[in-house]
Amino acid sequence: MNHILSVSELTSSIKNTLEENFGDINLIGEISNFKAHVSGHWYFTLKDSSAQISATMWKGVNSLVFFTPQDGMKVIVRGKITVYPPRGNYQLDVRSMKPAGEGELQAAFEKLKRKLSDEGLFDVKHKKTISKFSNKIGIVTGIGTAALKDMISVAERRFPLAELVIAPARVQGEGSAEQIVASLKMLNNQNDIDLIIIARGGGSLEDLWPFNEEIVARAVFDSRIPVISGVGHEVDFTITDFVADLRAPTPTAAMELATPDKRDIFAFINEFFYYSSNNLTDKINKEKKEIAQILNSYGFKSPQDNVRNKSQFLDNLVFRFQNSVDKKITYDKNRLNLIKGALQSNNIDKILKKGFVLVKQKGNFVTRESNFIKDESFILKFFDNEIIIK
Amino acid sequence: MTKKKTQTFEDDLQRLQEISDLLEKGEIGLEDSINLYEEGIKLSKICYSKLENAELKITELKKQFENGFPDSLSTEE
Numbered sequence: 001m002n003h004i005l006s007v008s009e010l011t012s013s014i015k016n017t018l019e020e021n022f023g024d025i026n027l028i029g030e031i032s033n034f035k036a037h038v039s040g041h042w043y044f045t046l047k048d049s050s051a052q053i054s055a056t057m058w059k060g061v062n063s064l065v066f067f068t069p070q071d072g073m074k075v076i077v078r079g080k081i082t083v084y085p086p087r088g089n090y091q092l093d094v095r096s097m098k099p100a101g102e103g104e105l106q107a108a109f110e111k112l113k114r115k116l117s118d119e120g121l122f123d124v125k126h127k128k129t130i131s132k133f134s135n136k137i138g139i140v141t142g143i144g145t146a147a148l149k150d151m152i153s154v155a156e157r158r159f160p161l162a163e164l165v166i167a168p169a170r171v172q173g174e175g176s177a178e179q180i181v182a183s184l185k186m187l188n189n190q191n192d193i194d195l196i197i198i199a200r201g202g203g204s205l206e207d208l209w210p211f212n213e214e215i216v217a218r219a220v221f222d223s224r225i226p227v228i229s230g231v232g233h234e235v236d237f238t239i240t241d242f243v244a245d246l247r248a249p250t251p252t253a254a255m256e257l258a259t260p261d262k263r264d265i266f267a268f269i270n271e272f273f274y275y276s277s278n279n280l281t282d283k284i285n286k287e288k289k290e291i292a293q294i295l296n297s298y299g300f301k302s303p304q305d306n307v308r309n310k311s312q313f314l315d316n317l318v319f320r321f322q323n324s325v326d327k328k329i330t331y332d333k334n335r336l337n338l339i340k341g342a343l344q345s346n347n348i349d350k351i352l353k354k355g356f357v358l359v360k361q362k363g364n365f366v367t368r369e370s371n372f373i374k375d376e377s378f379i380l381k382f383f384d385n386e387i388i389i390k
Numbered sequence: 391m392t393k394k395k396t397q398t399f400e401d402d403l404q405r406l407q408e409i410s411d412l413l414e415k416g417e418i419g420l421e422d423s424i425n426l427y428e429e430g431i432k433l434s435k436i437c438y439s440k441l442e443n444a445e446l447k448i449t450e451l452k453k454q455f456e457n458g459f460p461d462s463l464s465t466e467e
Contacts, residue, residue, distance in 0.1 A: 132400075133398075133400040135399075161399055162447075163446075164447070167451045262441055268403070269406070269434045
């Protein structure tokens with residue numbers, strides 16, 4: 001009989017053999033049964049069409065993986081085989097992991113997109129409206145990045161009345177998805193943020209990957225504050241873009257969508273000055289015209305005409321009255337003169353009839369001897385006739 | 391939204407738009423028109439100077455819990 005081994009001896013021997021021979025291997029396989037434990041460790045299975053192997057990836061190293069693995073994703077891992085004697089099993093201790101090709105990320109992207117879409121996370125009915133005037137704008141992005149600088153300068157140029165509240169987050173690599181989620185939550189805990197922009201400048205698919213992570217997508221969906229996404233360039237679409245209330249092609253464009261343009265507001269104010277004063281002037285002119293029309297109307301005119309007619313009538317009366325008075329005065333004057341003449345002649349006649357004679361020389365009566373001119377012819381006036389004496 | 395007592399820039403602009411529309415329609419009397427116009431001019435001036443003199447404010451939120459502990463605790467104790 002051969003030497004009899006104890007289980008421990010056998011296991012130890014297997015452990016040595018495996019760990020010596022497979023101390024550093026590269027392996028390609030498809031991930032299944034992926035579990036991220038609360039401790040931070042990852043547990044999963046790698047398989048192909050006819051075999052499978054258990055795998056672990058510990059907390060410290062898995063944080064260097066830029067994507068969260070999904071079931072069905074083909075990956076290339078590097079690591080070593082370890083044997084766990086108490087359980088008598090072997091597994092792969094993974095040190096690093098990358099997608100087997102860009103297609104794998106694309107596939108993961110499509111898969112998550114379909115899943116979230118089926119759940120209704122992209123539905124239009126969930127989209128919050130973006131206010132035209134946001135006083136406080138929260139920004140989730142990397143501190144010191146070009147994207148942040150661009151957004152600040154856009155805000156300065158367009159709407160400097162706004163306040164930017166920056167919630168910094170790594171936007172690439174290790175732990176970035178978690179940081180983005182934390183920053184989103186932090187902004188949601190503030191009570192006066194009107195709008196959030198989640199942004200990152202352009203980069204490779206790998207660089208932009210945090211924005212394709214499920215936890216980020218769900219945090220954006222759960223945000224009570226409206227979110228505008230501005231990730232990468234025009235051509236880049238991320239899962240975050242689909243969940244966001246509004247997608248902007250770039251960080252700059254995101255800030256443009258978030259703010260009104262100062263120049264538009266100034267133009268509006270100028271227009272107010274111009275049009276409103278015109279409107280008012282028109283109104284005043286209209287009223288003036290109306291007043292003029294009323295004054296010219298028959299109703300308003302007839303009293304005036306009445307007054308004029310009456311005054312003319314009155315003038316007439318006065319004129320006629322004056323005329324008749326004048327006539328009467330003249331008439332009376334004449335009569336008075338006639339009577340006076342008659343009275344005078346009446347007096348002389350009476351005296352002459354009694355036998356007196358009047359002496360007239362050169363047309364005048366001679367009433368004194370001293371007035372008589374000798375050698376001048378004179379007239380003797382009798383009652384009935386006159387005699388000329390030469 | 392909570393009711394704020396202070397008139398915001400947006401409120402002012404909105405009111406200005408309202409006044410502008412009312413004056414354009416021209417359905418209100420002359421006296422009211424003049425009052426509205428005066429109000430509009432006042433608002434325009436307020437908005438204009440607010441925007442003209444504004445300077446962008448930027449604040450940065452600090453992560454409150456670093457490694458699970460509040461910043462304030464680690465610095466104050």
